Amino acid sequence: MLRKFVYITAFAFLLQIGSAIAGSTGSESLKKGSSQSSAPECFEGVSRAVFSINHALDKVIFEPVAKGYRAIPHPIRKGTGNAVDNLRSLLTFSNNILQGNFSGAANTAGRFVINTTVGILGIFDPADNFFGLEDQGKEDFGQTIGYWGASSGCYFVLPILGPTTIRDSIGLVGNVFLDPVYQITHNTEVNAGIGNQSYSEHNYYYYRGTGAVDFRAKNIESFDTLEETSIDLYASVKSLYLQNRNKKIMNSQSSIETQDDSDWEEIDTN
Amino acid sequence: MKKNFFIIIFFVFFIFPNNSSAYSNDPKQFITEIVNEAKKILVKTNSKEFKTKKLSKIAMKTVDIIGVAKYTLGHHRKKLNDDQTQEYFALFEKYFLKVFAERLTDYSEPKIEVLSAEVANPKYTIVKSLLLATDKKPEVKIDWRVYTKNPDKPLIRDLIIEGLSLARAEREQFDSIIKSNNGDVTKLFVSLKEFINK
Numbered sequence: 001m002l003r004k005f006v007y008i009t010a011f012a013f014l015l016q017i018g019s020a021i022a023g024s025t026g027s028e029s030l031k032k033g034s035s036q037s038s039a040p041e042c043f044e045g046v047s048r049a050v051f052s053i054n055h056a057l058d059k060v061i062f063e064p065v066a067k068g069y070r071a072i073p074h075p076i077r078k079g080t081g082n083a084v085d086n087l088r089s090l091l092t093f094s095n096n097i098l099q100g101n102f103s104g105a106a107n108t109a110g111r112f113v114i115n116t117t118v119g120i121l122g123i124f125d126p127a128d129n130f131f132g133l134e135d136q137g138k139e140d141f142g143q144t145i146g147y148w149g150a151s152s153g154c155y156f157v158l159p160i161l162g163p164t165t166i167r168d169s170i171g172l173v174g175n176v177f178l179d180p181v182y183q184i185t186h187n188t189e190v191n192a193g194i195g196n197q198s199y200s201e202h203n204y205y206y207y208r209g210t211g212a213v214d215f216r217a218k219n220i221e222s223f224d225t226l227e228e229t230s231i232d233l234y235a236s237v238k239s240l241y242l243q244n245r246n247k248k249i250m251n252s253q254s255s256i257e258t259q260d261d262s263d264w265e266e267i268d269t270n
Numbered sequence: 271m272k273k274n275f276f277i278i279i280f281f282v283f284f285i286f287p288n289n290s291s292a293y294s295n296d297p298k299q300f301i302t303e304i305v306n307e308a309k310k311i312l313v314k315t316n317s318k319e320f321k322t323k324k325l326s327k328i329a330m331k332t333v334d335i336i337g338v339a340k341y342t343l344g345h346h347r348k349k350l351n352d353d354q355t356q357e358y359f360a361l362f363e364k365y366f367l368k369v370f371a372e373r374l375t376d377y378s379e380p381k382i383e384v385l386s387a388e389v390a391n392p393k394y395t396i397v398k399s400l401l402l403a404t405d406k407k408p409e410v411k412i413d414w415r416v417y418t419k420n421p422d423k424p425l426i427r428d429l430i431i432e433g434l435s436l437a438r439a440e441r442e443q444f445d446s447i448i449k450s451n452n453g454d455v456t457k458l459f460v461s462l463k464e465f466i467n468k
Contacts (some may be wrong), residue, residue, distance in 0.1 A: 006422070038442070057448075070406065074405040079362065102403040199445055218407065220406075220409050221376060221406075221407065225373055225376060226371065228372055228442060229368075229369045229372050229373060230460045231443055231447065231462070231465050232443045232446050232447050232461075233442040234446070235442050235446035235447070236439050236442075238446075239439040239441075239442035239443070240434050240439055240443065241439060243433070243434045243435065243438065243439070244432075244433070244434055245434040247434070253411075253433070254388075255396050255398075255415075255430045255433065256388055256390045256396055256414040258433055258434060259415075259430065260419075261390065261394065263341065263344075263438075263441075264341060264393075264415075264427065265342075266341075267337060267341050268393070268419070
């Protein structure tokens with residue numbers, strides 16, 4: 001009960017900050033490229049320090065774990081990744097609805113039902129392979145409030161969780177309320193042997209942790225290359241993070257729609 | 271005999287080199303040719319040095335390195351005098367070729383499909399391609415921003431990996447370095463030199 005109160009208070013507080021930062025942009029349509037893909041720093045010195053700690057933790061813990069995970073046979077890793085994505089789609093469904101994307105919600109729901117049943121708890125993806133329901137990408141509450149028109153606010157780095165903005169940190173709190181997996185695992189109590197232990201809280205963290213390891217394992221080489229070819233890794237990661245969030249909020253796969261040509265125009269005039 | 275000798279010389283020095291360095295002026299075909307050329311270089315049996323040398327040659331012919339250099343420095347380039355601008359272009363070329371080669375030489379026998387081309391405006395065409403998944407790596411969408419202002423000689427200006435512009439990421443890195451040194455662009459030169467000599 002106390003935990004819920006803290007969450008709700010924090011959520012309400014953050015929404016207030018978010019509204020102030022978002023200003024009057026709520027009804028404006030999203031702009032392409034540069035203005036949306038950049039964000040001022042909240043406190044760069046602190047963020048760079050946290051980034052360094054996260055990077056060190058990645059080297060010592062997360063990357064070795066991801067490399068170990070890579071040693072598991074590919075079909076098992078693929079099935080694990082599919083099962084995690086299948087559970088994650090419940091959060092996507094909530095956000096499809098909040099964005100008024102009902103065809104997307106129907107696609108997400110259809111994929112979840114088919115993959116959970118025919119696909120054996122999401123291990124396989126018959127929804128795509130046999131029913132033509134392609135994965136349309138993940139949605140979260142940060143994307144939803146971005147879709148509603150809130151600007152990103154300033155950028156900072158969270159310990160362990162990594163890059164974020166004011167808007168996306170609000171989104172993180174919102175995800176707790178909107179994610180059925182979180183709600184089921186945190187609100188199913190075991191009293192006097194009544195209830196189901198398999199829904200207990202730690203299962204939520206196993207699920208999230210597995211998703212993180214799977215993601216890291218799929219990107220070992222990309223991270224290494226980025227590290228080797230960056231003269232300011234912090235700035236590179238910030239740019240890629242903001243570009244990625246902007247692209248996801250625009251819900252577009254087209255580079256023509258998501259990229260801003262005006263920056264390129266400038267070089268031809270000088 | 272003498273006549274044959276001159277004909278052979280003519281073919282070797284004039285015809286073949288031109289054919290080997292000429293790319294199509296159709297953006298999709300242009301990218302397809304570059305991808306096919308890169309695939310032949312990125313075979314396991316080739317050494318990293320060989321791959322780097324050959325890929326750099328392709329980049330010199332097909333990428334608008336000066337255009338990318340200008341874009342990457344953004345508004346800061348107005349602070350440079352002519353000598354500094356030339357120094358920056360020379361440094362950027364070395365930096366770019368090193369980054370380009372390092373990013374690509376790790377790929378062995380990549381399977382890339384060039385899918386389609388979409389005209390963004392008279393100056394740019396976006397060519398879509400797909401790096402196919404392997405056991406270790408997921409499928410990656412790669413879009414190529416091709417500069418078509420001169421329709422006879424298309425040039426690459428950016429790679430957009432899964433919707434993320436590499437040129438933009440470079441630009442924001444450079445901007446961050448300059449800003450953290452109170453707007454001093456020459457500090458960027460120092461960072462570029464350190465990277466090149468690394």
